[in-house]
Amino acid sequence: MENQSEDVPLGQMKIGVTYNLKHVEHTAGNASDEQAEYDSMDTVLAIESAIRRLGYRTVLLEADETLPQKLLQEKPDLVFNIAEGRGGRAREAQVPALLNLFTIPFTGSDETTLCLSLDKALTKRVLATYQIPTPRYRLFSPGEPIRTSGLTFPVIVKPNAEGSSKGIADVCIAKSSAELKSLVEKNFSLYGSAVLAEEFLSGREFTVGLLGNGETLRVFPPMEIVYHRSPIEGYNVYNYTVKQEYQSYVTYQCPAEIPEAMEQELIRLSKKIFFALNCRDFARIDFRADESGKIYFIEINPLPGLAPHYSDYPMLAEFCGVAHEELVGMVLKAGAARAGLCL
Numbered sequence: 001m002e003n004q005s006e007d008v009p010l011g012q013m014k015i016g017v018t019y020n021l022k023h024v025e026h027t028a029g030n031a032s033d034e035q036a037e038y039d040s041m042d043t044v045l046a047i048e049s050a051i052r053r054l055g056y057r058t059v060l061l062e063a064d065e066t067l068p069q070k071l072l073q074e075k076p077d078l079v080f081n082i083a084e085g086r087g088g089r090a091r092e093a094q095v096p097a098l099l100n101l102f103t104i105p106f107t108g109s110d111e112t113t114l115c116l117s118l119d120k121a122l123t124k125r126v127l128a129t130y131q132i133p134t135p136r137y138r139l140f141s142p143g144e145p146i147r148t149s150g151l152t153f154p155v156i157v158k159p160n161a162e163g164s165s166k167g168i169a170d171v172c173i174a175k176s177s178a179e180l181k182s183l184v185e186k187n188f189s190l191y192g193s194a195v196l197a198e199e200f201l202s203g204r205e206f207t208v209g210l211l212g213n214g215e216t217l218r219v220f221p222p223m224e225i226v227y228h229r230s231p232i233e234g235y236n237v238y239n240y241t242v243k244q245e246y247q248s249y250v251t252y253q254c255p256a257e258i259p260e261a262m263e264q265e266l267i268r269l270s271k272k273i274f275f276a277l278n279c280r281d282f283a284r285i286d287f288r289a290d291e292s293g294k295i296y297f298i299e300i301n302p303l304p305g306l307a308p309h310y311s312d313y314p315m316l317a318e319f320c321g322v323a324h325e326e327l328v329g330m331v332l333k334a335g336a337a338r339a340g341l342c343l
């Protein structure tokens with residue numbers, strides 16, 4: 001498909017929004033979290049309305065099996081992509097790969113970065129080569145013996161390639177080899193895919209939002225997730241239960257009230273990780289401290305949730321005075337500028 005963006009007047013520029021819709025509601029405690037990563041129509045409409053207010057035409061493109069035909073028919077000049085994809089380890093890469101096939105520019109990271117970042121163990125391995133501290137771990141694959149030696153307990157057990165706290169249930173901490181084995185087996189039976197066991201860091205927890213590219217990359221001040229209580233006795237874990245009922249478990253402190261040196265370390269690590277993984281336009285990175293206050297990388301979300309008043313990324317931006325609508329515009333402009341489009 002030809003890229004139609006050149007010389008298109010502002011009001012005629014057509015911006016597509018690609019997404020996967022949540023068709024069933026996932027509630028805390030519900031074992032079926034199949035669609036937990038997907039977006040609600042409210043989020044899609046909020047993004048569309050923000051783009052329209054900037055003066056562009058929009059087209060909504062649900063990322064189902066008819067997406068190729070819709071792209072051919074609609075010929076968007078640029079796509080604002082929040083599609084999580086439809087299964088498999090490379091699911092987040094599906095839409096970016098398709099957009100690249102059609103030479104349609106899009107916001108956010110490309111398929112390689114999205115693929116890599118969805119695999120938590122692989123990301124940790126890559127970042128270790130950049131001297132980014134990350135908790136010690138073991139990766140377990142279905143069908144292979146579950147060897148539990150070499151880790152210091154307690155450990156947290158999570159699916160290796162899921163987001164939105166899928167699999168991080170209210171029982172996810174193992175304090176012994178036997179508990180670890182049984183949790184790994186439970187994860188295999190639920191997800192049928194690789195499981196990560198990571199040494200549990202009991203210190204403070206932070207998430208850092210980034211926006212832009214290269215020299216103009218902006219790092220929002222770190223936001224702390226401050227726990228009041230936890231669904232897991234003795235362990236603070238920001239899992240699905242906590243995210244759904246956050247008012248009763250946590251408060252969000254942004255900027256985090258931390259020593260200057262700790263803030264600088266979070267910012268330094270965030271930038272280094274963003275560039276090491278070739279992220280584009282926006283991302284959110286989760287960190288946790290150990291008992292001594294040393295900061296460790298937990299995971300990166302190069303396609304962070306954008307649900308207004310719910311997702312962490314718009315929340316931390318809002319703490320910095322950037323409202324949802326403005327944030328969407330900034331991500332759009334970052335993507336457009338990078339793609340050489342003049343919005």
Ligand SMILES: Nc1ncnc2c1ncn2[C@@H]1O[C@H](COP(=O)(O)OP(=O)(O)OP(=O)(O)O)[C@@H](O)[C@H]1O
Binds near residue numbers: 199
């Ligand atoms: N090694 C660890 N030590 C302590 N806590 C951890 C560790 N790994 C994960 N957690 C806790 O579990 C939460 C979820 O883990 P993680 O961010 O890896 O999963 P996720 O499902 O991908 O989350 P997201 O919803 O951000 O995509 C973290 O926010 C943190 O509270």
Ligand SMILES: [Mg+2]
Binds near residue numbers: 286
């Ligand atoms: Mg996380």
